[in-house]
Amino acid sequence: MKRIYLYIITIIAFFVAGVIIANLIIMPTIVQMGKEIVVPNVCNVPLETAIQELKKENLEGVVIERRYDQIIEEGKVIIQSPLPDASVKAGRIINLTVSLGPQTVTVPYLDGIDVEKGKLIIKRLGLTIGTIDSLFSDSIAQNKIINTVPEPGVALKKGDAISLVVSKGIKMKMPNVTGKNVSEAQTILKRMGLVAGEVTEIEGSGAKGSVVVQNPKPGQEVSPGDTIRLMVIK
Secondary structure, eight states, X not given: OHHHHHHHHHHHHHHHHHHHHIIIIIHHHHHHHTOEEEOOOOTTSBHHHXXXXXXXXXXXXXXXXXXXXXXXXXXXEEEEESOTTOEEETTOEEEEEXXXXXXXXEOOOOTTSBHHHHHHHHHXXXXXXXXXXXXXXXXXXXXXXXXXXXXXXXXXXXXXXXXXXXXXXXXXXXXXXXXXXXXHHHHHHHHTTOEEEEEEEEOOSSSTTBEEXXXXXXXXXXXXXXXXXXXXXX
């Protein structure tokens, strides 16, 4: 008889324990699994913080991609899927795309390169052209790049500007060709890399075809390729 009572008490105890487990563990889990959760917004949030925020809502953040971004700082979430405010089931995986920061470009070595070719290289790298200054140079030919600002090797973000310093060629003084025959004057200018431009005939005293006025004037600084205008006796 005692054994029967023991069996009955044991059965009742297991039943009560089962009811307690069902009410405290199993049912809440089932209910929680079916619960709709609003996805929080973790965009532009550091990855670790984003994962913690999702865990608080019983969601799991998983990184599916890392890529460069010109706006979002390195290590922060660019995109999440499902999107913020979407309704999902508890335990849902939230896919995260994380920023590697702005993509950087190294300033190339352009010294001595033709300025137009240099501009093309800069644009192909995703950079822009800044200011272009010109200086005389005894070592760098005209229209060649003397140096860049910033200097070669510096890391820039795409879209940043590179300024150029371009050679005007060797520093020269304008020769005095007044009094010379126009043909002789043109030969002198050509030897110096200057261009004899417009020749204007005027009335005056002196030998026909002799230069009486030149522009620029003698002694002024000129560069190879500059155009020189002459006035000669008609």
